């Protein structure tokens with residue numbers, strides 16, 4: 313590994329310069345205005361993979377944005393690591409809250425990142441983290457120290473629910489055959505305390521519509537005598553969570569795999585300062601489900617959140633009107649044991665029963681995803697832990713991520729292998745928000761750690 317580590321040290325600046333080129337491309341998968349840019353980002357990833365020395369690099373067409381594939385097979389009898397990541401990004405808006413352009417990467421020092429962090433959309437989620445794998449591979453390959461086979465599958469639709477990757481995986485099982493999948497698209501506890509995510513939450517996502525009268529009405533002439541869909545919707549939403557923080561949907565908790573006392577004790581070992589937490593996001597107090605810690609609420613417990621709500625008049629000044637329609641988007645994060653299709657159906661059955669007979673209610677399901685869990689006795693977890701111990705000189709803790717990467721559960725179903733979530737981001741990187749950034753410390757630590765993962769995984 314020594315030559316590899318030396319190669320990394322000697323090429324640090326170039327690695328960063330190359331990442332900056334990738335970050336300049338606004339590869340927003342959700343917005344058709346950026347179609348060309350998303351395709352350009354795929355081409356650039358392919359170019360970097362080729363330059364790193366990968367074979368059979370291909371920009372594979374799908375029904376949507378392409379999947380970039382590349383591989384290095386050194387010996388068929390050796391294990392194969394499949395690296396997954398995504399080159400698409402979330403929309404940058406609200407633009408006015410960015411201190412520098414989302415696609416004009418700049419390096420600035422912050423309190424958490426005294427060595428500097430790179431500010432740009434996608435810097436942490438996931439271009440910066442995905443790129444660490446390309447560079448770690450380059451270092452191993454160019455120093456002839458690659459200990460096992462490696463395959464890359466970098467997609468461009470993760471931020472819109474990976475619609476095309478499902479068929480790509482189903483149609484390319486042989487090509488994607490592997491012993492373990494390695495992903496850096498999650499966060500770790502802090503730069504002083506490395507961690508490995510051993511779970512991801514699933515997702516059920518719905519849009520609801522409440523319809524009252526056949527037109528908007530004068531709120532004086534009709535007010536008081538007819539349903540106001542916004543008032544009704546607000547009341548219905550209010551009934552979805554009770555005063556103990558429990559979600560009231562019948563059957564919602566029935567199939568959840570509860571944690572053992574040991575597992576809960578492990579989570580309690582994660583350093584956490586509630587005052588710092590409140591201060592960091594500017595809230596006066598925390599809240600959530602009774603009987604669970606903040607870390608548990610944000611990782612091992614399911615949630616229900618309104619993501620957006622609209623209807624009626626929201627222009628300048630006042631308009632006295634009873635709107636005919638009200639809408640909301642609602643997400644539910646799911647935990648192991650819950651099935652998104654079942655939960656979506658439970659919601660669709662229950663939500664309309666909360667409405668008075670004066671309105672019509674519609675529930676429209678969106679994309680969902682299954683939760684995921686990695687046992688800590690899995691060889692991939694053990695290899696990641698040993699790798700992190702090399703570079704941080706500290707024992708990594710297991711934690712469960714609150715976010716979702718829905719395709720990970722499908723990898724297991726279709727390819728039969730587990731994914732190891734060795735992320736190097738921090739929760740303070742503000743992914744999906746203005747001023748997203750990724751620490752240079754984290755970027756380089758990732759590149760230095762990944763070769764050890766290959767080494768230790770190959771040894772088992």
Ligand code: BES
Pocket residue numbers: 437438470471472473497498499515681713714715716717718
């Ligand atoms: N990389 C994130 C998921 C993530 C972030 C997991 C931090 C754990 C910690 C991913 O790109 C993402 O944003 N996923 C979406 C789901 C998707 C269907 C849009 C999410 O979690 O909301």
Ligand code: MN
Pocket residue numbers: 398437438470497
């Ligand atoms: Mn991501």
Ligand code: MN
Pocket residue numbers: 402437471743744
């Ligand atoms: Mn994301």
